[in-house]
Amino acid sequence: MSDNAPFAPWDDPGATPLISYKSVTKEFGNFTAIDAIDLDIFAGEFFALLGPSGCGKTTLMRMLAGFEAPTAGQIVLAGQDLAGVPANQRPVNMMFQSYALFPHMNVWDNIAFGLRRDGLPKDQIAARVEDMLRLVQLQKFAKRKPDAISGGQRQRVALARSLAKAPKVLLLDEPLGALDKKLRQETQFELVDIQEKTGTTFMIVTHDQEEAMTVSTRIAVMDEGVIKQIDTPATLYEAPNSRYVADFVGDVNLIEGDWRGDALHWADGQAPLAVTSDAAPGQAWLALRPEKIAISKDKPDAANTVPGQVIDIAYLGNLSTYVVEIPGGQKIRAQATNARRLSRRDITWEDKVWLSWTATAGLVLTE
Amino acid sequence: MKMSRFNVISLTLGFAFLYLPILILIVYSFNESRLVTVWGGFSTKWYGVLFQDERFLGAAWVTFYVAFISASIATILGTMAAYVLVRGAKFRGRTLFSGMIYAPLVMPEVITGLSLLLLFISIGLDRGGFTIILAHATFSMCYVSVVVSSRLVSFDRSLEEAALDLGATPWQAFRLVTLPIIAPAVAAGWLLGFTLSLDDLVIASFVSGPGATTLPMRIFSEVRLGVSPKINALSAILIGMVALGVIVASLTTKRRAMA
Secondary structure (H helix, E strand, O other): OOOOOOOOHHHOOOOOOOEEEEEEEEEEOOEEEEEEEEEEEOOOOEEEEEOOOOOOHHHHHHHHHOOOOOOEEEEEEOOEEOOOOOHHHOOEEEEOOOOOOOOOOOHHHHHHHHHHHOOOOHHHHHHHHHHHHHHOOOHHHOOOOHHHOOHHHHHHHHHHHHHOOOOOEEEEEOOOOOOOHHHHHHHHHHHHHHHHHHOOEEEEEEOOHHHHHHHOOEEEEEEOOEEEEEEOHHHHHHOOOOHHHHHHOOOOEEEEEEEOOOEEEOOOOOOOEEOOOOOOOEEEEEEEOHHHOEEEOOOOOOOEEEEEEEEEEEEOOOEEEEEEEOOOOOEEEEEEEOOOOHHHOOOOOOOEEEEEEOOOOOEEEOO | OOOOHHHHHHHHHHHHHHHHHHHHHHHHHOEOOOOOOOOOOEOOHHHHHHHHOHHHHHHHHHHHHHHHHHHHHHHHHHHHHHHHHHHOOOOOOHHHHHHHOOHHHHOOHHHHHHHHHHHHHHOOOOOOHHHHHHHHHHHHHHHHHHHHHHHHHHOOOHHHHHHHHOOOOHHHHHHHHHHHHHHHHHHHHHHHHHHHHHHOOHHHHHHOOOOOOOHHHHHHHHHHOOOOHHHHHHHHHHHHHHHHHHHHHHHHHHHHHHO
């Protein structure tokens, strides 16, 4: 692979996936946690399973680790069918949500635990542990017990421990959930950095769409045991295939109406909304991201203009979100960057305004 | 924080209620007089008398080896039972078994003793130190499993999964991760079994045979003939040993927690 070509093995029909879920189903009693999922993940990917809690994403991951067995279907890792292979013999390591550091061992012994199980010679273990400590910058804390270091450091110990055995796949179960926001953002970039340095395939489970977007090459959006869409973060955001995905990944306004092939008829007495789309005519929703809607006091010259009244303004510092009520009572969110200082901005509560967007700003969704 | 008067009074009353009898016993163990209830001056002579009494020394030896061995058996069996009931795969009737493990705790000792006696007779086992060990291990085991399972329930299951994930066999995961973490509970279970065995009169009376008289049995039979100050001395020694054991146990668990 040349350095210039984008990393996209999923677009190459000849590429062999590292991990294949083949119509995998998992039932707990009468409850179907995973419903016949097919999924291919390629070597070197940072793959995210994204969904609300209870959607089955953790179960899907735990089946790869060997903590749950599929009720039906097959999981193949690097050409090997994993059925019947116990967790301790799979070339997969997991970083647990609770970190699961052994409280009675110091940082060094925690990282060495997996290497010792392989019966490696002492000097090799020591060299590998030192490498790992350097990777996560914890050399100074090697002799500390897990309860004597901070949450962020614990997270790094857990990462080092699960990477120490150089697994084919590293599984991360909500790895940053316990960190505060600032630390979480820093750590996200660190994770990507470490993933690139080690070349390991990462599979992350998260409910945080921002986290998934930041770190991953591709995201699978899950809901109630099925995958709704698998795509790169950009495609997922710009071209969601359903209202569920559009709503889960980022913020979206959905306007329901009758799609007639060139325009969406959404309210009596209002001009239909022009959209460029090849969706089949019928009942449909126009999905509009708030940042793609412009807001102004005078009617602008644009493909789509809708009048409304400002009922709320959320000032976020760099951005402001305006909640505008349009004819029919629906509330539309429009976002504007605060490039000017506060005193120069002229739109305020109760103002009559115009919302406008281009014909290519929105997306017609039929699902 | 300063304590209110009400708290001071309740504390004093409560502790007086608990410790006054013990205190009186210890004081009277240093009594010169032959009569237990009349103070005749300070003396340690009853301790001397006690240590020359072969029957008491024999009973003390029986009591300690019975307590030591039965507590050890109970700890191993109780820990295994707790592990299976809390961690093992779900099996039919697990709830029933979990409930049944508590039953011996509430069973009247007389009934436990009698049923064990009947069992030993029916399988033709000669009664003696060995049968007392078996009987004590039987009832201590459920105490151990209660203590250990409460610790197992409260600890993060993903620790064991992490050990497996890193290549440990299930046995290694138990030995290297689970056991060190539940060790304080296991030790507490052992101490509990040890003191329960040290304490027991009723069950031991049912299942013991000639040549296997425990201290509580000895004391009880002596007391029926009249309380000797010797018994006070013996009791004071026992109290001292138990107190030492409890202090050592709490100090080690505290150090473990801080390490």
